[in-house]
Amino acid sequence: MRTITFFNNKGGVGKTTTVYHVAWMLSQLGIKTIAVDLDPQSNLTSMFLTSERLEEIFENDLKITILDSITPVVSGEPYIPIHIEQITENLGLIIGNLSLSVFEDKLSKAWLECLGSDIYSFKITSIFNTIINDAAKQQNAEIVLIDVGPNLGAINRAVTISSDYIIMPVASDLFSLQGIKNLGITLNNWKKDWQDRIDRKPPILNFEIPKGKELPIGYIIMQYTVKESRPVKSYLRWANRIPSVYSEYVLKNNSTVQIVEDDKNCIGLLKHYHSLAPMSMEAHKPMFLIKPADGAIGAHLFAVQKCYDDFEALTKKIFSICQ
Numbered sequence: 001m002r003t004i005t006f007f008n009n010k011g012g013v014g015k016t017t018t019v020y021h022v023a024w025m026l027s028q029l030g031i032k033t034i035a036v037d038l039d040p041q042s043n044l045t046s047m048f049l050t051s052e053r054l055e056e057i058f059e060n061d062l063k064i065t066i067l068d069s070i071t072p073v074v075s076g077e078p079y080i081p082i083h084i085e086q087i088t089e090n091l092g093l094i095i096g097n098l099s100l101s102v103f104e105d106k107l108s109k110a111w112l113e114c115l116g117s118d119i120y121s122f123k124i125t126s127i128f129n130t131i132i133n134d135a136a137k138q139q140n141a142e143i144v145l146i147d148v149g150p151n152l153g154a155i156n157r158a159v160t161i162s163s164d165y166i167i168m169p170v171a172s173d174l175f176s177l178q179g180i181k182n183l184g185i186t187l188n189n190w191k192k193d194w195q196d197r198i199d200r201k202p203p204i205l206n207f208e209i210p211k212g213k214e215l216p217i218g219y220i221i222m223q224y225t226v227k228e229s230r231p232v233k234s235y236l237r238w239a240n241r242i243p244s245v246y247s248e249y250v251l252k253n254n255s256t257v258q259i260v261e262d263d264k265n266c267i268g269l270l271k272h273y274h275s276l277a278p279m280s281m282e283a284h285k286p287m288f289l290i291k292p293a294d295g296a297i298g299a300h301l302f303a304v305q306k307c308y309d310d311f312e313a314l315t316k317k318i319f320s321i322c323q
Contacts (some may be wrong), residue, residue, distance in 0.1 A: 001136040002322045003144045005163040005214070008170060009186075010179035011150035014170040016043045017268070017277075019147040024286040025315040027091035032141045032147065033245040034084065036132070037096030038159055039149040045096040048087055050284055057095065065097040066131070073127055074106055076120070082131050084138055092139050094131070100155065107154035114197040122201055122209055129162035129210040143319070152186050160187060161194045162210040165322050167267065168219040168250075172239040180219070180242065184249030187216065216250050217321050218267040220314070221260065237262070267321070268314040273307055286311075 006019050016039065023035040037044040042122045046054065057064060064083035072080050084092040106124060110141040113121035132144055146163065160166060168183065170176040194212040201209060221239055247255030257263045276287040283294040288308035293303070 001141055003007060003132055003163045004165045004167060004322060005146040005148060005159055006167050006169055007148050007170050008152050008179050009152050009183050010175050012286045013171045016147050018169050018220060019044060019145050021286045021311050022183050022315050023091060023145050023188055025311045026143055027088050030090060031143055032090050032139055034092045034094065034135050034139055034141045034144045036094040036144060036146045039096060040098055040101040041149060042096035042098055044147045048093050053108050053132050065095045067100055069131055070103060070127055073123060079130060082135050094135060104154045107158050109153060115200060117202050119202050123207055125158055126207060126209045130207060132162060142301040157190050160190060160214050161212045163214045166214050166216045169222050169274050170219050177245050180245050181249045218265040219246055220267050221269045224313055267317055270310060276303055276307060
């Protein structure tokens with residue numbers, strides 16, 4: 001099982017949409033996959049589930065969200081196995097919860113108290129690792145994809161140390177470059193700090209703690225515009241600065257790559273699919289599975305097939321890298 005977190009502390013770059021579509025494509029390819037919504041905004045959950053199902057869960061207070069497996073552990077009670085919402089035979093969802101943000105303070109306190117070898121604090125800090133392992137075992141999943149919020153808070157810290165790989169969806173602009181810098185510095189600090197805590201863990205634990213081996217494996221440039229099959233100059237102005245910034249701040253080495261398309265750390269460039277996006281939202285299915293009955297007629301059908309090809313190539317590349 002491999003855990004991949006999609007993370008950028010700059011919002012609005014299409015991170016959640018990417019997780020959604022990659023999860024669906026993995027399912028299409030016959031790969032057992034779990035999508036985990038750990039963004040307190042719960043946008044990934046709302047993409048997967050209909051409004052009727054969301055109302056059923058939250059209006060009736062069904063105890064099947066991510067928070068319902070966290071709360072008992074925080075209260076000192078036994079862990080309750082996570083609920084997995086079945087989307088397809090090969091795809092399951094761990095449902096998000098808007099109240100997840102209240103868990104930030106508990107995680108922050110636990111992070112500090114791990115330095116004192118406190119067993120309870122290690123258990124709290126390891127909760128996402130526990131949930132991920134439980135879900136993967138339930139589903140016999142090969143891949144777990146995690147969507148997190150655009151911040152550098154305690155939840156995201158606990159998630160990243162529980163991840164095998166980190167992918168950064170980025171836009172081609174000034175603020176995304178700053179986001180790469182911030183995230184690169186922070187990820188390296190979190191990794192180092194968790195290794196320090198691992199050295200202080202109690203000698204006997206009845207639960208597994210995160211290994212803290214998270215590996216950044218590259219970035220995806222989102223919503224670029226093409227002209228004659230190549231990105232336009234306004235995008236390239238910023239995009240061609242990404243290789244050196246990513247290499248310096250995330251990988252801690254120097255890069256001589258001057259063109260983003262030549263950068264081995266660039267996993268893919270995803271175009272803006274314009275009118276397919278609202279069709280996808282209304283149909284509650286990925287853009288590449290939209291049918292004429294969903295409104296995809298004429299030129300839209302060509303765009304749907306192109307979208308399928310793009311995400312199939314991207315997903316296969318991610319899967320091959322994360323071996």
